[in-house]
Amino acid sequence: xxxxxxxxxxxxxITDKLLHGDGAELTDHTPxxxxxxxxxxxxxxxxxxxxxxxxxxxxxxxxxxxNFQSIEALQNLIMRVARDRPEGAxxxxxxxx
Amino acid sequence: MLLETAxxxxxxGQTKVRDHYDVIVIGGGPAGSGSAMLLAERxxxxxxxxxxxxxxxxxxxxxxxxAGDFITRAGLNEQMAALDFVPKxxxxxxxREGAEFFVPVLRPTWQVRRAEFDHLLLDLAISKxxxxxxxxAKSVLSEAGRVTGITMTTAEGDDRVVHASFVIDAxxxxxxxxxxxxxxxxxxxxxxxxxxLYSQFSGVVPDVGVxxxxxxxxxxxxxxxxxxxxxxxxxxSIGVVLPTSSYKxxxxxxxxxxxxxxxxxxxxLTQRASGAxxxxxxxxxxxxxxxxxxxxxxxxxxxGDSHCFTDPIFSFGASxxxxxxxxxxxxxVAALANPTAEPxxxxxYADYCNRGQGxxxxxxxxxxxxxxxxxxxxxxxxxxxxxxxLAGDCFTxxxxxxxxxxxxxxxxxxxxxxxxxxxxxDIAARxxxxxDFFQGVDAAFLDLSxxxxxxxxxxxxxxxxxxxxxDFEEQLVSDFGRDxxxxxxxxxxxxxxxxxLDDAYTIVDRRRQ
Numbered sequence: 122x123x124x125x126x127x128x129x130x131x132x133x134x135i136t137d138k139l140l141h142g143d144g145a146e147l148t149d150h151t152p153x154x155x156x157x158x159x160x161x162x163x164x165x166x167x168x169x170x171x172x173x174x175x176x177x178x179x180x181x182x183x184x185x186x187x188n189f190q191s192i193e194a195l196q197n198l199i200m201r202v203a204r205d206r207p208e209g210a211x212x213x214x215x216x217x218x
Numbered sequence: 219m220l221l222e223t224a225x226x227x228x229x230x231g232q233t234k235v236r237d238h239y240d241v242i243v244i245g246g247g248p249a250g251s252g253s254a255m256l257l258a259e260r261x262x263x264x265x266x267x268x269x270x271x272x273x274x275x276x277x278x279x280x281x282x283x284x285a286g287d288f289i290t291r292a293g294l295n296e297q298m299a300a301l302d303f304v305p306k307x308x309x310x311x312x313x314r315e316g317a318e319f320f321v322p323v324l325r326p327t328w329q330v331r332r333a334e335f336d337h338l339l340l341d342l343a344i345s346k347x348x349x350x351x352x353x354x355a356k357s358v359l360s361e362a363g364r365v366t367g368i369t370m371t372t373a374e375g376d377d378r379v380v381h382a383s384f385v386i387d388a389x390x391x392x393x394x395x396x397x398x399x400x401x402x403x404x405x406x407x408x409x410x411x412x413x414x415l416y417s418q419f420s421g422v423v424p425d426v427g428v429x430x431x432x433x434x435x436x437x438x439x440x441x442x443x444x445x446x447x448x449x450x451x452x453x454x455s456i457g458v459v460l461p462t463s464s465y466k467x468x469x470x471x472x473x474x475x476x477x478x479x480x481x482x483x484x485x486x487l488t489q490r491a492s493g494a495x496x497x498x499x500x501x502x503x504x505x506x507x508x509x510x511x512x513x514x515x516x517x518x519x520x521x522g523d524s525h526c527f528t529d530p531i532f533s534f535g536a537s538x539x540x541x542x543x544x545x546x547x548x549x550x551v552a553a554l555a556n557p558t559a560e561p562x563x564x565x566x567y568a569d570y571c572n573r574g575q576g577x578x579x580x581x582x583x584x585x586x587x588x589x590x591x592x593x594x595x596x597x598x599x600x601x602x603x604x605x606x607x608l609a610g611d612c613f614t615x616x617x618x619x620x621x622x623x624x625x626x627x628x629x630x631x632x633x634x635x636x637x638x639x640x641x642x643x644d645i646a647a648r649x650x651x652x653x654d655f656f657q658g659v660d661a662a663f664l665d666l667s668x669x670x671x672x673x674x675x676x677x678x679x680x681x682x683x684x685x686x687x688x689d690f691e692e693q694l695v696s697d698f699g700r701d702x703x704x705x706x707x708x709x710x711x712x713x714x715x716x717x718x719l720d721d722a723y724t725i726v727d728r729r730r731q
Contacts (some may be wrong), residue, residue: 150636151632183598
């Protein structure tokens with residue numbers, strides 16, 4: 122698991138599931154919360170996606186607006202949790218981040 | 219039920235008002251009775267004015283843990299139970315899409331009918347030696363910049379002049395000292411324009427299990443919410459709160475808006491209220507968040523709603539009034555003993571109140587801005603902090619870790635990172651921080667090509683909104699200077715007149731949602 126693949130997977134999920142395919146304007150810094158892309162329902166499906174795709178369980182403490190405000194923030198969160206809690210990562214994740 | 223049938227010892231209306239007291243307290247609600255009884259316990263002579271005949275209706279039936287502590291210290295627990303007030307287990311918050319969390323009370327506290335609770339406190343104050351007179355304060359006496367008393371008219375119509383070493387304004391939403399231009403002007407807390415409709419109902423289906431008798435908050439879209447508070451074994455207070463724009467859309471009548479709220483705010487509310495009967499008239503409050511500043515000065519200070527009222531979603535009102543009453547008492551006792559220290563003591567009092575009210579406001583702002591994250595926060599490492607904050611522990615010398623975390627989230631946004639560092643970004647940050655309170659404003663842009671130009675797009679042409687925007691502009695100017703700073707607002711009918719904003723930074727744009 123590296124930053125690039127996490128980034129691409131997140132963009133794919135958000136484009137397909139949350140933007141109904143219309144992800145042309147989506148960047149690493151798009152404000153996901155302000156623009157209503159991630160609301161409470163989307164947040165739950167996003168957490169499930171992160172769990173199933175990367176084997177990373179985001180602890181309740183880390184479910185905060187700062188960690189969900191952009192794709193960049195989300196990918197940093199996922200990499201950090203995977204690194205700090207390797208038992209939760211999928212088969213010994215790449216520590217390269 | 220002993221208390222309800224036993225004849226009360228009433229001194230009301232019989233007090234012969236003297237010419238001088240140590241302290242005059244204007245208002246007999248929890249802020250007034252609380253301050254008056256504590257001052258009397260410290261040996262001061264106290265005159266308390268109340269314009270209404272008690273018991274009288276008042277909204278705000280749910281108390282937090284700090285009020286529970288006050289009640290215990292005052293020795294009132296048995297009487298509270300005898301009055302069929304309801305022990306409060308906690309607060310349940312129910313949102314859309316099944317989002318739900320429960321925050322238990324930290325310390326025992328109560329749900330009350332304020333008419334009787336406030337009467338109980340008033341009687342307790344009288345029993346401690348407070349002189350109570352029914353009447354209204356008319357004007358403030360001052361000498362060389364110091365408040366020295368008031369003029370008043372008693373319920374019998376007698377005009378009186380009464381002097382005091384100190385005057386407390388506990389007049390609630392009447393904001394007496396502000397209207398007398400002794401305290402600062404009453405300013406609406408940014409753009410929080412809401413309307414609340416509330417009444418008491420019987421036949422509401424109770425909650426079961428540990429949440430039985432808890433306060434329930436149902437929310438839908440931002441600022442659309444309802445409370446459900448059991449206030450006796452039979453009666454439940456239900457209130458529906460809507461932004462004024464949304465109220466107008468629902469027909470603009472209190473009855474229509476209440477019916478809409480019960481039907482649409484949340485299925486659980488609809489179900490629990492389906493067989494309910496409204497047992498009293500409808501009460502309506504509008505435009506109700508405000509602050510008064512300054513709220514303390516030579517010979518006077520404000521307690522409770524007379525200087526600050528915030529979105530009541532977490533029921534802080536009566537509890538904060540009692541917390542401030544305690545602080546006001548300590549301040550006044552110390553100031554009368556050592557007059558040279560008064561300015562410093564008053565500053566400490568103001569800082570204390572601002573700290574508590576500010577943290578409550580941040581908690582509420584965070585809830586409205588990030589309701590789903592708020593729910594997660596109750597489960598994680600900050601859960602205990604939230605229990606404390608909801609118990610009313612907002613006045614601690616240092617902020618709790620949860621408050622620090624919430625504040626960071628309220629202030630930080632990728633939208634701001636795009637703006638070059640400096641005065642422009644600082645101004646944008648201020649707008650961003652306040653924007654969740656900007657009801658009626660659809661979008662805000664910042665243009666830095668010539669100075670700092672702020673563009674607001676308003677949802678409607680509304681005089682209250684212009685007033686609020688002017689207020690906000692004044693605050694920006696006082697904090698950031700007037701140089702090259704301009705605020706321009708555009709309503710839908712003149713939107714064509716707005717210059718192209720290609721190079722402007724978007725601070726918020728709700729039209730995208």
